[in-house]
Amino acid sequence: MTAxxxxxxxxxxxxxxxxxxxxxxxxxxxxxxxxxxxxxFIPALFIPAFFFIVNVGALQDLTxxxxxxxxxxxxxxxxPTAIIFAVTGISRAPGLVTDIQSGYFDRLLLSxxxxxxxxxxxxxxxxxxxxxxxxxxxxxxxLLGVSFGTGPIGMLVFVLIGAxxxxxxxxxxxxxxxxxxxxxxxxxxxxxxxxxxxxTSSTVPxxxxxxxxxxxxxxxxxxxxxxxxxxxxxxxxEWAELGKGFLAILIVATISQSMALAALRGRLDRG
Amino acid sequence: xxxxxxIETNDLERSFGDVKAVCGVDLLVRPGxxxxxxxxxxxxxxxxxKMLTTLLKPTGGSARVLGFDVATQANQIRLRIGAALxxxxxxxxxxxxxxxxxxxxxxxxxxxxxxxxxxELKTVIDFEAIDRWVGTYSGGMERRLDLAASLxxxxxxxxxxxxxxxxxxxxxxxxxxEVRRLNREYGTTIFxxxxxxxxxxxxxxxxxxxxxxxxxxxxxxxxxKRTVGSDVIQVRLADGSxxxxxxxxxxxxxxxxxxxxxxxxxxxSVSNGAAAVSPIAVALDSVDAPVSExxxxxxxxxxxxxxxxxxxIEVSA
Numbered sequence: 001m002t003a004x005x006x007x008x009x010x011x012x013x014x015x016x017x018x019x020x021x022x023x024x025x026x027x028x029x030x031x032x033x034x035x036x037x038x039x040x041f042i043p044a045l046f047i048p049a050f051f052f053i054v055n056v057g058a059l060q061d062l063t064x065x066x067x068x069x070x071x072x073x074x075x076x077x078x079x080p081t082a083i084i085f086a087v088t089g090i091s092r093a094p095g096l097v098t099d100i101q102s103g104y105f106d107r108l109l110l111s112x113x114x115x116x117x118x119x120x121x122x123x124x125x126x127x128x129x130x131x132x133x134x135x136x137x138x139x140x141x142x143l144l145g146v147s148f149g150t151g152p153i154g155m156l157v158f159v160l161i162g163a164x165x166x167x168x169x170x171x172x173x174x175x176x177x178x179x180x181x182x183x184x185x186x187x188x189x190x191x192x193x194x195x196x197x198x199x200t201s202s203t204v205p206x207x208x209x210x211x212x213x214x215x216x217x218x219x220x221x222x223x224x225x226x227x228x229x230x231x232x233x234x235x236x237x238e239w240a241e242l243g244k245g246f247l248a249i250l251i252v253a254t255i256s257q258s259m260a261l262a263a264l265r266g267r268l269d270r271g
Numbered sequence: 272x273x274x275x276x277x278i279e280t281n282d283l284e285r286s287f288g289d290v291k292a293v294c295g296v297d298l299l300v301r302p303g304x305x306x307x308x309x310x311x312x313x314x315x316x317x318x319x320x321k322m323l324t325t326l327l328k329p330t331g332g333s334a335r336v337l338g339f340d341v342a343t344q345a346n347q348i349r350l351r352i353g354a355a356l357x358x359x360x361x362x363x364x365x366x367x368x369x370x371x372x373x374x375x376x377x378x379x380x381x382x383x384x385x386x387x388x389x390x391e392l393k394t395v396i397d398f399e400a401i402d403r404w405v406g407t408y409s410g411g412m413e414r415r416l417d418l419a420a421s422l423x424x425x426x427x428x429x430x431x432x433x434x435x436x437x438x439x440x441x442x443x444x445x446x447x448x449e450v451r452r453l454n455r456e457y458g459t460t461i462f463x464x465x466x467x468x469x470x471x472x473x474x475x476x477x478x479x480x481x482x483x484x485x486x487x488x489x490x491x492x493x494x495x496k497r498t499v500g501s502d503v504i505q506v507r508l509a510d511g512s513x514x515x516x517x518x519x520x521x522x523x524x525x526x527x528x529x530x531x532x533x534x535x536x537x538x539x540s541v542s543n544g545a546a547a548v549s550p551i552a553v554a555l556d557s558v559d560a561p562v563s564e565x566x567x568x569x570x571x572x573x574x575x576x577x578x579x580x581x582x583x584i585e586v587s588a
Binding site: 011013014016018021022025028029032033036037102103104106109269 | 351387424
């Protein structure tokens with residue numbers, strides 16, 4: 001071995017980088033990938049905007065101006081639905097499947113990086129993306145005349161509820177990705193979106209739903225998340241509604257993220 | 272346990288359900304050597320590498336890498352090894368620089384150290400393409416970038432799992448050159464799996480031959496070739512020749528060590544090839560076994576593999 005090589009080897013050696021740095025490293029890569037794969041988020045912008053405009057156009061006159069409920073604003077009622085449509089199911093799980101199938105995930109596992117940031121780093125990118133998706137939908141709502149009686153802070157909380165819900169839901173596609181490494185199975189996780197998004201008060205208020213649907217909707221966490229978001233377009237802070245919304249997110253997040261972590265552990269143990 | 276061993280395995284096993292992919296492998300790799308792990312597809316090479324690089328847990332036996340146990344001290348091993356795996360590709364939508372920067376960060380290097388290492392690894396990668404997406408790289412360029420990524424932290428031990436499979440001759444020669452340079456200039460111990468006999472012969476200080484999950488033989492290429500004999504006479508019989516009679520006749524020729532029946536004819540191991548050619552031709556003529564081709568050559572690792580396993584290595588692309 002030469003003296004030069006000894007010097008080099010003394011200078012640059014691997015060392016544990018720490019949880020936070022691993023997390024930042026993985027999330028930085030995932031964030032870089034977002035604009036390089038526009039096909040993953042453009043539908044999530046288009047579909048909610050489409051439903052928002054069509055639903056408001058079709059149902060606004062039918063739902064507003066009833067005696068005793070003259071202040072009801074269907075545009076404000078629909079805005080949270082559009083947000084939920086935008087953020088539910090958005091994740092880097094398909095990219096994770098690609099990494100597993102191509103063997104790149106193995107390259108990451110060969111490194112001394114902690115295992116949890118390999119998953120959490122993707123979720124950091126998801127959180128940034130879903131916040132990014134909420135903003136144009138809210139701008140559309142504002143342009144159509146929706147107002148936030150709770151002010152800019154209420155609008156911020158509105159975005160955060162949408163973002164936290166989006167993040168809570170990501171546990172399901174990640175669990176499927178890690179368990180199966182199958183792009184078809186991850187794509188099929190979108191099926192979960194339908195009961196969550198439609199067996200609830202997404203198009204009409206809860207008390208106007210048909211009996212059986214109203215009964216089911218009461219068990220759907222989305223119902224409480226929508227109500228908490230809708231409360232922010234009112235004139236006062238409704239803490240009970242907000243509390244129920246955050247509790248619903250927490251329950252779903254606990255279930256979905258536990259599944260994702262169990263799937264990560266299972267994939268590592270298979271090694 | 273050998274204190275100077277870089278890799279030492281004892282009765283290492285790995286099963287997948289009822290299938291035993293690796294059964295009782297004993298290895299000892301010394302510091303600073305290039306160890307060639309030779310075997311056909313499905314022999315268990317990559318499974319052994321995955322266990323030694325901590326990607327797979329052994330289901331039996333033990334393995335220590337750089338003095339650390341693969342089952343209980345995986346993180347210590349990961350800090351000190353580099354690996355370029357056969358079936359691992361790189362993120363196609365990141366640039367070469369981004370791949371190297373991320374790799375360096377995962378190994379705890381700071382930005383200055385990463386830039387220094389990228390500069391030092393210029394000879395390995397196609398530097399003019401470093402800011403292009405990997406998806407635009409050729410197979411050889413991607414393989415060399417993968418090699419650079421596995422070297423970013425100056426590992427003490429480098430695993431190369433079939434590093435040249437599927438590469439064109441030019442790219443293969445470049446990888447060979449880099450492997451030799453790493454070993455010569457930096458003293459990096461290299462564990463190299465390959466299905467190419469000439470690759471093992473060209474690069475390895477010692478070769479382990481694995482077949483059906485078991486070590487069939489081990490030694491320097493010369494030692495292994497000597498097990499076949501000093502010389503090999505390859506006999507290709509003409510159509511219609513009586514092969515059984517030919518083998519019986521050859522067994523009666525003096526100086527013949529042994530005979531292998533291969534897909535391309537008979538391989539006759541002899542101690543003195545030049546002296547044996549004539550008696551062999553006469554013996555075959557005497558039993559009415561016409562010969563279409565008779566070649567005298569020194570043994571190759573292919574002959575060793577045939578001698579040890581009774582089969583030849585089928586190379587896949």
